[in-house]
Amino acid sequence: MGLHTAGTAVPGTSPAIPAVSRRYAWLVFALSFGLLMSDYMSRQVLNAVFPLLKAEWLLSDAQLGSLSGIVALMVGLLTFPLSLVADRWGRVRSLVLSAVVWSLATLGCAVSASFGEMFAARFIVGVGEAAYGSVGIAVVLSVFPIRLRATLSAAFIAGGSFGSVLGVSAGGVIAQVHGWRWSFGAMGIFGLVLATVYGLLVTEKRLGTASNKHSARAGERAPLRTLLPRLFSSVSVVCAYIGSGLQMFIAMAMLAWMPSFFNRYYSMAPAKAGLTAGVFALLSGTGMILCGIAADRLSRNLAARKWTVAIACSLASLVLLMVGFRLPTGPVQLVLIGAGTLVACGTAGPAAAMVANLTPAAIAATAMATLTLANSLLGIAPGPAVTGMVADRMGLLGALRVVPLIAIAASAAFAIGKLFYEKDLRRMGLLPDVSLKNLELQS
Incomplete structure (x- = not known):
């Protein structure tokens, strides 16, 4: 946000004119949105396979609830500190690392042989997902004009709703046809593919954040x-x-x-x-x-x-x-x-x-x-x-x-x-x- 006259900006805020083209900005949004959907698909696919896990491992409802709750708990505990680290270390690097972590952990859920192994994998899913939403929206807002902030913020956040619905529905269909392990496997593979594409196409340098002289003067460090x-x-x-x-x-x-x-x-x-x-x-x-x-x-x-x-x-x-x-x-x-x-x-x-x-x-x-x-x-x-x-x-x-x-x-x-x-x-x-x-x- 800021006051502008042809490229000036208020100290401490983003520049008036984004450092990337409109086409590239929308590419960043699409990939960030896709990863947010992957985030929630990996988180919510568990709900679709509750009956299968309960029957196979003879789990109680409390144990099933803990598999879901541990992710929310880790997200709540780690969102702030990991977002702070991302602001200092690099938001793009943090996003890619987060996506790789939760995707590999979701694949870990697919090969879990017991409740304990599944719980550990879900714990790591929560660690990976903790800061993605806050860091992702910061990246998206940095490449668009200020006048689109409410639209882009809302659209990005809505990805959570769409991902949740897709995770449950797709996970249920896959589990019915191929078994519950493939439900987790499909979500993990999807996340890894997106993380790879994101890492190849989106970098700090291409976003213009690494060499933005104005940002440096504005107090980025x-x-x-x-x-x-x-x-x-x-x-x-x-x-x-x-x-x-x-x-x-x-x-x-x-x-x-x-x-x-x-x-x-x-x-x-x-x-x-x-x-x-x-x-x-x-x-x-x-x-x-x-x-x-x-x-x-x-x-x-x-x-x-x-x-x-x-x-x-x-x-x-x-x-x-x-x-x-x-x-x-x-x-x-x-x-x-x-x-x-x-x-x-x-x-x-x-x-x-x-x-x-x-x-x-x-x-x-x-x-x-x-x-x-x-x-x-x-x-x-x-x-x-x-x-x-x-x-x-x-x-x-x-x-x-x-x-x-x-x-x-x-x-x-x-x-x-x-x-x-x-x-x-x-x-x-x-x-x-x-x-x-x-x-x-x-x-």
Whole structure:
């Protein structure tokens, strides 16, 4: 982010004009997106083969859950430190190494002979995947104009939703035909092929980060003690973290409990309920992209409108989901719940764009890791669990009627962030003597 007049940029931020061609930038995005899908396919393929593992190794549900939970645990613990290492050591090198690690570990799952070996392999999958999302989005944002940040952030993050659905569905089909080992094998081979292509076509030198003189002047190698406080140095960036995390609470609660909702209230068999819930997961990913595009287009003349889009998505999810879950079962209810699902994650792109705008480019991956951590602590981790606890008291339908109320707090956080945005930019020296509405015009 920055103020520009023909190639100038605000200190500490990315240059106004990317150092690569548009065609190469889209190649970087496509490969990064593909690897993110591989990340989530390797993570979620396990869910498709739960029944087969349980039957072959006589595992308990707790053991099956631990095979899934260990990946999430390692991602949560290591995202921030590994993203910080990537910012200093090299983001592209870190991405390729991460992809090779999780792909080889997924192949390790394919040849596991016991629960212990599978657990160890899944542990390494988590280590490999820990920082990919935050580092990958930092690389993508570095090669595109600032005016596309919300769109690219949303599209990249949506890759997780698409990868999850593809991992479960493709993994189930492969397991049915060739056995569960080939489900892991196919995901591991896919990841290794993509990592090889990525390493050959994307390098620090080709991205222009290694020799970017402006970045050097801007403090790419400034001491961490001066850069890290900038992750929390403004009210608006903290509000972006909080608003995004709270909104993610709703999205993750929906993702976790929609199969049970369809099973209990629409009398769908588990398989059909899972497939139907998968459609809603795809709606969530699609909504991220559409809302990100809307945020970028509406903010061309006034950057603060990204906050407005986030507020609108949050409040829309509140109204649509609360009304939807209070209607009787039927097509109208499904349409409203689907619409609410579409906008529930629409805040992801604008929030990521605001974090990128308000933090130094030198620690872009670390900033995205901080956002990821906020999403995990406020939304991804507690959303399904808290919803389950409420469901034990009120029934699942009652819980799903209450969950959308979180959007009130999320929209309030975004509103406060918008209120302080211009003031924070000026205080941080990112908006000197220029109106906020001109912030991105020349990006």
